[in-house]
Amino acid sequence: MSDPRDLVTDVGLLAEGAHDAGSPPAGIRRAPTGVDGLTTEHLIINMGPQHPSTHGVLRLIVEVDGEEIVAAETSLGYLHRGIEKLAETRRYNQLGTLMDRGDYVSGMHGEQAAALATERLLEVDVPAKGQWIRCLVAELTRIASHLIWYGTFGLDTGAMGQFLYAMRDRESILDILEAISGARMMFNYIRPGGVVADLPAGIDGRIRRFCNGFDAYLDEHHALLGGNEIFQARVQGVGEIDADTALAFGLTGANLRASGFGWDVRRERPYDAYPQLDFDVPVGTTGDAWDRYMVRMEEMRQANRMVRQCVDGMPEGDFTAKVPKVVRPPEGEVYASVESSRGETGVHVVSDGSDTPYRYHYRAPSLFACQVLEEILPGHLIADAVMLIGSLDIMLGETDR
Amino acid sequence: MAIDRFTGEHSVAFIRSEQLFDLARRHSLWYLAFGIACCAIEAPMSASGPRFDFDRMGVFFRASPRQADVMIVAGTVNRKMAETVRMLYDQMPEPKWVVAMGACASTGGPFREYPNVVLGVDKVVPVDVYIPGCPPRPESVQYGFIQLQEKIKAQTEERLAARRDGS
Amino acid sequence: MLPDATVVRSILSAAGVHDAPAEETSLGLVCRVPASRAPSVLAAMRESELDFRMLADMLGTDTGEDIEITYHLRSLSRDEELYVKTALPYDGDLHSVWNTFPSALLPERETAELFGLKLVGHPNPKRLFTTEGIEPLLRKSVPQRSVEEVRER
Numbered sequence: 133m134s135d136p137r138d139l140v141t142d143v144g145l146l147a148e149g150a151h152d153a154g155s156p157p158a159g160i161r162r163a164p165t166g167v168d169g170l171t172t173e174h175l176i177i178n179m180g181p182q183h184p185s186t187h188g189v190l191r192l193i194v195e196v197d198g199e200e201i202v203a204a205e206t207s208l209g210y211l212h213r214g215i216e217k218l219a220e221t222r223r224y225n226q227l228g229t230l231m232d233r234g235d236y237v238s239g240m241h242g243e244q245a246a247a248l249a250t251e252r253l254l255e256v257d258v259p260a261k262g263q264w265i266r267c268l269v270a271e272l273t274r275i276a277s278h279l280i281w282y283g284t285f286g287l288d289t290g291a292m293g294q295f296l297y298a299m300r301d302r303e304s305i306l307d308i309l310e311a312i313s314g315a316r317m318m319f320n321y322i323r324p325g326g327v328v329a330d331l332p333a334g335i336d337g338r339i340r341r342f343c344n345g346f347d348a349y350l351d352e353h354h355a356l357l358g359g360n361e362i363f364q365a366r367v368q369g370v371g372e373i374d375a376d377t378a379l380a381f382g383l384t385g386a387n388l389r390a391s392g393f394g395w396d397v398r399r400e401r402p403y404d405a406y407p408q409l410d411f412d413v414p415v416g417t418t419g420d421a422w423d424r425y426m427v428r429m430e431e432m433r434q435a436n437r438m439v440r441q442c443v444d445g446m447p448e449g450d451f452t453a454k455v456p457k458v459v460r461p462p463e464g465e466v467y468a469s470v471e472s473s474r475g476e477t478g479v480h481v482v483s484d485g486s487d488t489p490y491r492y493h494y495r496a497p498s499l500f501a502c503q504v505l506e507e508i509l510p511g512h513l514i515a516d517a518v519m520l521i522g523s524l525d526i527m528l529g530e531t532d533r
Numbered sequence: 534m535a536i537d538r539f540t541g542e543h544s545v546a547f548i549r550s551e552q553l554f555d556l557a558r559r560h561s562l563w564y565l566a567f568g569i570a571c572c573a574i575e576a577p578m579s580a581s582g583p584r585f586d587f588d589r590m591g592v593f594f595r596a597s598p599r600q601a602d603v604m605i606v607a608g609t610v611n612r613k614m615a616e617t618v619r620m621l622y623d624q625m626p627e628p629k630w631v632v633a634m635g636a637c638a639s640t641g642g643p644f645r646e647y648p649n650v651v652l653g654v655d656k657v658v659p660v661d662v663y664i665p666g667c668p669p670r671p672e673s674v675q676y677g678f679i680q681l682q683e684k685i686k687a688q689t690e691e692r693l694a695a696r697r698d699g700s
Numbered sequence: 701m702l703p704d705a706t707v708v709r710s711i712l713s714a715a716g717v718h719d720a721p722a723e724e725t726s727l728g729l730v731c732r733v734p735a736s737r738a739p740s741v742l743a744a745m746r747e748s749e750l751d752f753r754m755l756a757d758m759l760g761t762d763t764g765e766d767i768e769i770t771y772h773l774r775s776l777s778r779d780e781e782l783y784v785k786t787a788l789p790y791d792g793d794l795h796s797v798w799n800t801f802p803s804a805l806l807p808e809r810e811t812a813e814l815f816g817l818k819l820v821g822h823p824n825p826k827r828l829f830t831t832e833g834i835e836p837l838l839r840k841s842v843p844q845r846s847v848e849e850v851r852e853r
Contacts, residue, residue: 181617184566184596188573189614208806209829210614211570214647217838221646233643236571253726280574299582316579317571317668379754379776382803395776464726467757467772480770482761493759503806529570532829613831640853646844649830649837652853 172198177514181210185288185518188528190502194509194517201517204509206502211532219492224250224459225323227492231479232318234494235530238277240269240309241472242494242530243322248403248468249479250324253461261449262326263405268339268442269312269321270404270470271435275346276305277473278432281525285425286357288522289366294356301349304342311335324459326452336443343440347433354429364422371508371520373419381507382500385475387524390427391419397471408445409438421523428525431473458487474498474525496530555689558602558628559682565601565621566594569608572635572668576607580671592678598624603681605674606654609637609644615657622658630661630685632677639663702729703750703780715744728781735769735786736795739821742771742784743800751775752782755801760811762840766790767815771797771804788817790839796822814838 181189189210231242283298313321378391414430416423469478475497482491636642641652664677722731757772816836819825
């Protein structure tokens, strides 16, 4: 019986040593210099602004050598809507509507920053109940925003199923926020002096039910995505940002804390009821994408803990200080910042004594994250680029303002 | 078509082929995954999410404009983005429809006073359905899609009636 | 929270800026320096004992006579904040500080574009947010759209 492998000798490249043969069999085309002589080209590739994974209209122009990125540039401005200029014709209690549309997934944090800036100009104190309500809705918004980050981060790595689990939990939070403020996304609830209305009756039962279930759901989310070996292989050790680079590029929030620097605005520049709340601030070590993932998952757990404390410890009293509708702060400048889900969201207001700000500047944490993206992308593959954009949690509404 | 001679106009068993295509088309509208701004969280994300399931209406997102029927313009269009929106619209194959979602895409929205903002996406592409709101609730977006389905049906009926009257 | 004003003044003198006002306002400790000295002052602040290693924010303001640039420095080790302000003429040169603080890369491009300044010493001085031909939108001289213009759309 002849050896079956002898039958294979006429199939060209499949046979052993076929590429050493003098001439290829008829009908087979191959690379002129053989497989080992293949070279890669430098191409300039455009990603976005319409791209399923650029988290908004971020445009990345990358120069690639084969699959590896050699240089990258972000092209911003596809959502430049002039929040800073429009604020010059808005009254101080209308600034929240503009901030809602900046970082649109965590609207309460933006409103809180604008309200804090106005209160510092007016030197007005928020009563205790107002402070606790603000912390409650801010932490709920933090969980909602991190759930979107978690869902889209999984989508970036190819895991499509857990996005729907994240949306399910986010809908519960939006139900609670809708009962409190009246809207699912553009809340317009936190105003200078406090909040616009008291908590509705019976909301604490709903929030407690959510908190009791959420820790188990969070374990489920972590097991689904973080426990997946493919996800771990794609994310661990990729995109390392050391502490010096993070600081030099102005990163704040979870991105900075994952690199080892434990700076949190709620601890270092406390505002509202945070001095009375008991929470831990998770800090990472190496600053790779896996550390950023773990820091944000732990932040969700801590935020859940804070929501429970807020509901249990809600004081009685006024929910807002007596601030006139048309506010005319004295001349001066002030900077106020909050720890939003993306980092330090700051508001720098210059007042000239009239009822509208003279100059309003919105310090957006995602702008600095876009800068560091240009720094860390070279050396990674295109697939890693998509994952790194997701791990830095960039929101284009606040970057472009 | 030859088969139309043997079929009644609205009989279930023998439906005209064009009406059949139209039925298939309007109940499987695939939209381009293209969220510009805040409305993107409500339409492509929440409306397709588990509570307001868009998939039960046959609506699903596609990443490439070549494979999409509908373009939902969800967000403010500014001068830099307008070129991209037009380019994407031109890349979509016929038949195609555009849904202007939210106040910004309809008429400029809360950012209408800024010189860089285009006052509505209908200055750039022809729009079929306008959905008001800032942002519109996911149920509004789904209602907008139902209106789009009615519009497609009405357009097909018009075309068939014109052909019947003309021939 | 507030750095020591005398230490700040001595660093400024060492960097060549004498009699610089360093006063405490509602914002914090604010010092004003001439525009040509801003990069060296910021470098000096970074290397000094006050250890201002982070540029938290950078913005421009149209005061009506000139463009005022504010640099918001932060020292995390000492938990202090400092604001350095310079004044530039309209259409003037904005000297980049990216060598000292890489976090100024994109904010400088944005400020130069939206206020109509010329960016000098920057590795990528292109426009950031708007397309070619659009005027510096944050200047007070550029108006917003009027109600009639919006209604006639």
